[in-house]
Amino acid sequence: MQESTTSPGPAAAGVVAAIAALATAEVVARLLATGASPVLAVGQEVIDRVPPAVEDAAITVFGTADKLVLLVGILLVSLGIGAALGLAAARRFGVAVGGFVAFAVVGTAAVAARPGGAPFVAAVAVAVGAAVGLGLLRRLVVPPPEPARPVGPSPGAGAGPGPRPASPTDAAQTDRRGFLRLAVTVAGVAGAAGLAGRGAARWLGRGTDPADVVLSPVASPLPAPASATSLEVDGLSPLFTPNHEFYRIDTALAVPRIELETWRLGVTGMVDRPFELSFDDLLALPQVESDITLACVSNGVGGDLVGNARWQGVRLSDLLERAGVQAGADQIVGRSVDGWTGGFPTEVALDGREPLVAVAMNGEPLPRDHGFPARLVVPGLFGYVSATKWLSEIELTTMDDFDGYWVPRGWSKLGPVNTQSRIDVPRFGARTPAGRQPIAGVAWAPTRGISAVEVSIDDGPWGEARLSQPLDEDTWRQWVFDWDAQPGRHEIRARATDGTGATQVADEVAPRPDGATGYHTIAVTVTS
Ligand SMILES: Nc1nc2c(c(=O)[nH]1)N[C@H]1C(S)=C(S)[C@@H](COP(=O)(O)O)O[C@H]1N2
Numbered sequence: 001m002q003e004s005t006t007s008p009g010p011a012a013a014g015v016v017a018a019i020a021a022l023a024t025a026e027v028v029a030r031l032l033a034t035g036a037s038p039v040l041a042v043g044q045e046v047i048d049r050v051p052p053a054v055e056d057a058a059i060t061v062f063g064t065a066d067k068l069v070l071l072v073g074i075l076l077v078s079l080g081i082g083a084a085l086g087l088a089a090a091r092r093f094g095v096a097v098g099g100f101v102a103f104a105v106v107g108t109a110a111v112a113a114r115p116g117g118a119p120f121v122a123a124v125a126v127a128v129g130a131a132v133g134l135g136l137l138r139r140l141v142v143p144p145p146e147p148a149r150p151v152g153p154s155p156g157a158g159a160g161p162g163p164r165p166a167s168p169t170d171a172a173q174t175d176r177r178g179f180l181r182l183a184v185t186v187a188g189v190a191g192a193a194g195l196a197g198r199g200a201a202r203w204l205g206r207g208t209d210p211a212d213v214v215l216s217p218v219a220s221p222l223p224a225p226a227s228a229t230s231l232e233v234d235g236l237s238p239l240f241t242p243n244h245e246f247y248r249i250d251t252a253l254a255v256p257r258i259e260l261e262t263w264r265l266g267v268t269g270m271v272d273r274p275f276e277l278s279f280d281d282l283l284a285l286p287q288v289e290s291d292i293t294l295a296c297v298s299n300g301v302g303g304d305l306v307g308n309a310r311w312q313g314v315r316l317s318d319l320l321e322r323a324g325v326q327a328g329a330d331q332i333v334g335r336s337v338d339g340w341t342g343g344f345p346t347e348v349a350l351d352g353r354e355p356l357v358a359v360a361m362n363g364e365p366l367p368r369d370h371g372f373p374a375r376l377v378v379p380g381l382f383g384y385v386s387a388t389k390w391l392s393e394i395e396l397t398t399m400d401d402f403d404g405y406w407v408p409r410g411w412s413k414l415g416p417v418n419t420q421s422r423i424d425v426p427r428f429g430a431r432t433p434a435g436r437q438p439i440a441g442v443a444w445a446p447t448r449g450i451s452a453v454e455v456s457i458d459d460g461p462w463g464e465a466r467l468s469q470p471l472d473e474d475t476w477r478q479w480v481f482d483w484d485a486q487p488g489r490h491e492i493r494a495r496a497t498d499g500t501g502a503t504q505v506a507d508e509v510a511p512r513p514d515g516a517t518g519y520h521t522i523a524v525t526v527t528s
């Protein structure tokens, strides 16, 4: 058998060096500052730049796992480039130096491009990472210099004491074993450092813990949620969606961890008296409660990107009054600490619905996932134009002058929530025994309210469902329909009518750009 005398592939060496460089840069970045992670910043840039068609495809294929897939993708691409640089380094080490420096520049540039990014820390982190990676690569692919030959007459080979000269085969084996040991060590150290980095960041207390926030009392609280008459059907969505079950949609690869001491909310732009509030200032303003159903424009018919919560916070109209909105300022833009923006017409804030700068959700401080410490919630508008989480600024501008994050990405500038109904019970594809049983679900048309829900079996006549008491016009209502199920396969359809008397649109239309329409339809099998 022919033993190769080259040490472990230079490609593998490049991969190991790339892992070491990435891990080192990440750990240094996370230890030193928030918003300095080069990998997260690159991922965020990818998210912000992908063409809408690619993004649609990614969401279709990967669903909410798309962020994880993206991170794994970035890692694999980096390791691939590492392999290429390893191969190049075996011939000309300078190429690898150039490659690692390019990596460092890209990582730093991505961090610099992020609002709230810490590019100087990132630069230090990637420099250390690149140095570690290159040092390792050099050891792995560049053979150590030959020991200097003694000058002058030498004793014949093997004559004197001393180690037997190593055969090429031995050398290769030692190299390979050494390489394996090194690879395992690098992987182990990278893993341990990563965990330590996360732990340390937590221990350093990055970001206020929402659990430490003490909310201010509400002047006129709503009746306790428990007293709301809700329908009790197994499998039916509760009237209030618990926080931990509430859908989460945002572009944030890492959820912002905000320190309350330094957080400020600015009201700026076309206003007479711009001002800034600390979190305590916000809590000192009159607190109101409001039940509002929040829906995502990406929700397909029958989908679960919708939830209902009791929000507590400050009326947006109070803040606008204090700032003095100038004539012509017809758009309100919410800006997030992470740079995300959503904008909606100013008239929406003043037409009687009551948008909130919310600080609490279902009686608890906003969870980090849902915008801690403050977010906008606007009844009747899809989240993408209105519900800015991790809110840092409310800016008055014009509709012409500014487009929120999703508008140039192919979604409508205005995002009123479509009237929708969803069947929760029975589940799609269920097998149920024949006999009387409930068909139940929820229906929503925020700001218009729901006046009726009807159910049709196998394209038969529409029959009226029974509705839960409305909390208000801005929330969904539960509905239940008594069904005498006959054996066989059946199609069940539901449709809602809003408070203005308009029945929901039957045409089946995909979410982009205005939100999905169509009647939720499920098929079930009834056994005899
Ligand atoms: N900062 C920020 N706020 C955001 C988003 C985002 O990506 N970033 N997504 C919006 C969208 S598209 C929706 S549907 C709602 C979802 O709010 P939730 O995650 O609390 O359910 O938040 C909105 N607010």
Ligand SMILES: [Mo]
Pocket (backbone or CB within 6 Å): 249, 295, 296, 297, 298, 382, 383, 384
């Ligand atoms: Mo959304």
